[in-house]
Amino acid sequence: MDTNTEPQVAVGVEGVTNNIMGDQEVLVVTQKHQHYPLPIIPALYSKLLLLVVLPVGGFLMPVFHNEETGTSSFSGLQYLHVCVWAVVMLLTWYIKGEHKNSRILGYHDFYNSTRHLHRTTFYIMSGGNVILMVLACLVRDYCMGGSVSRCSVNISLSPVNYQQITFLLEVVIAIPFVIKHIVFVVRFNAAAAPPDTLADDLAFRISGPESYVGVRGPSSLEWVLERQADLLQVLRHRNSLLSQQVFSLTQQLEQS
Known part of the structure; x- marks a missing residue:
């Protein structure tokens, strides 16, 4: 009966140990050069559908x-916008969390290039909420007719028409940002690149281009500190993984 155990592979150090039978087992510990795709494409398409x-x-x-329901068309559109805004807020919260996880895994450049895209739609719709609140006050104070009746003799627009204009403005402004975000994520997943912290030019990424002789660039202390903070966060995440693997290997050695 073969009592040899399989070599244990961990991430972090490299060394040689002996098992019970005296055979050498090589422990190779390096970070895996694998890609971590972002699973947010369905959420982005859902956001686009809502728009x-x-x-x-x-x-x-x-x-x-039907006016017999007890609410006017104006109130119904207000409720519709609030419901869509609430769903967009939940999607934004989920997408932001996935981007944060991607940053922890080492994709700093991609996170920095998309850090504003996943929040733009929520900000635009929040601004739409403010406009609709002001519009509701103006309708109550100055429009004596119904929700589909014109408010002014000179302007043939009803309160509902103003809501529809607000909806169109929100969609026209927000859709390009969502499409751009989708394109970025699709390209990122298709590239299947390893984390930025595994790149050969890691020192260049952290210190900035101005650290190279003959290369001049804008010096930004905040940028350098931000990149160093990102690197420390990644190292802390890797140390946590290494601690778990060391604990697992220790248990296996005690049981053997």
């Missing part, structure tokens, strides 16, 4: 709305 649903619902609801 399409918002203006479509804004134009269809006044047509099919």
